[in-house]
Amino acid sequence: MNKIAVVGAGISGLSIANYLEKHQLDYHIYERRKKDDLTGHGFLLPKEGIDYLSQIIEPSVLFKHGNFLKKYIRYSHNGKILAQKDLNDVFVISRSALIHILAHNIPAEKISYEETVMPCPIQKGKLRKQDGTYIDSDVTIVSDGSKSRIRREIFQEETMKTVQENEIVNIIKCKDIAASLEDNFMKYHHEDGGLTFGILKLSEDTVLWYCQFDNKKYKISETSSVESLKSHMFEIFKDWDPMVSSIVKGSNYENVHLWRVYELEKLNPFYKDNTVFIGDAAHPLIPFTSQGVTSALKDSFVLTQYLASEKNSSDAFRKYEAERKPEIEIHIRNGRILLDQFLKPLDQQTENILPISYK
Template structure:
């Protein structure tokens, strides 16, 4: 059996590593060459950390991640609203995790510069994946791991109906040794009580911190039509937006904004879609954001992608045929995914209603 993975992000790499470790012929195909720059950071729960440890069992590769042991919720004046001890959570930079996973997968299994174009069929069965550079990869099983805007999903099921997340998020990374040292192991979140506005801060190293601003775009926003990729105007407006919305937040927040290079920050338009009725069609199956997208309030997206890879690889190895394996994979994952979609929407609604006490399950209940 040869497996062709379309997408070399976290889900695709985990899938490739699992299959390679079990002597399955696998090809992971990624649109670009990995570069350890840019990207953001995220929290990962015990379940995802367990998957990473399993993947790295036979490797000397140092594992990334910084333990996060405390969640502190403060109001916009800096006063503590609530404080919770966290069990087995870590903060990862996306680039650090990708670098680790790239080391765990032999280079011979990874093909870069391959932008998926379409499937090649014989007798109504997919036999190969074609790429925009003219290359073709033949296989027996095809796994779509090409993200939220998945072309594989579109070709299997058509366009999904994305639900607007109603909340936007600005993300940035700063270097600030003093602040990072003071907040090691702590996820600090400042929540405006009377409107949908918050600011979060998590150390990713001894000197580096990732920050985010979640906001209701009805409060203020950047005008539509401005290109975020190459526009100085965009980054100036983004800077002004953050300064304006967060002007009454504590000195810690102002410090972060002062140190941040807004040319490396961006706005994330959050969105999701309802659970698909299936994750597969014939010999093609979806994992990660290609299969399901939940709002960021659950902090579960990366963990879910890694669990997809673990579950699907187990099913492929232990069930007698593809149909049974794919059905079992869906049954094992669908209920949890549906819960996370619903939880994300509930937490979003609590955020927009500005009830700070309701925002705590962002961490404590995300993966129970």
């Protein structure tokens, strides 16, 4: 296998770079953002995701930067326990920590930051930098996120649609609040549906929190200032359980992230010519599945195995898609089911539903 260009240095891009490095395949990563552009939200990793990560990083290093969760506890918005379920080897970690761990294994000369690349309109299958020069590569692995520019360029007939759910994600550093939490996944639900607040303890002094809201009921402009977003959160959650309101009021909103969720109306092929897509660039998943990182890791593992074993990239891409697409379609269906549950009033939702999609 000849030189590989990887587009994107997020979780997907760095994951496959680690696998390529392990197999001694030649690659280079191109990332349009700055090196220190690390949004502070986080991820849930079920056991399967941990197993795949453990093939490219030391588990002991991973476990220092996150936390294992014991139970999923479902609450009403005023703090009444509605249901609970034991969790087996579910791990929570911040995005910045996981990016740092994955990037540590990649030689600095193999990543170019602040480098935007796009398909060349003249030379089929080639990538072009902003200055007009071509990238010397035989295979392109695209991992530039759910709104992938390269995917839209190659599959111009695709239809992306907004999902009736947005998220606000943030991290609060407070030893007192962290100390008051057990190692559980806590999720509070409004009785009218369409509004939840999740809390996950990352460490002894850091807590990840997120709000999911029906964007038809709760309209927040994408251009909202930090102050207006903060005021909006204060107003929405002022009468919720004291744990929720204390986190909302005690947080620093400087790095708060408003996440507008999109999905493809229909999946594209996972590859075309010498370009192949992984992670969200191939298959955006509704966040209710909690399978974004694990799916990206599995994509990276499977694709690398075929790139290393097949004589040509076409066979590698074909086998990769055949193996991964059926499972992704299950997660897409599960995500839509979980979204439908979320939008219903609490008394119409399935009891003890777990916000993680399993195949």
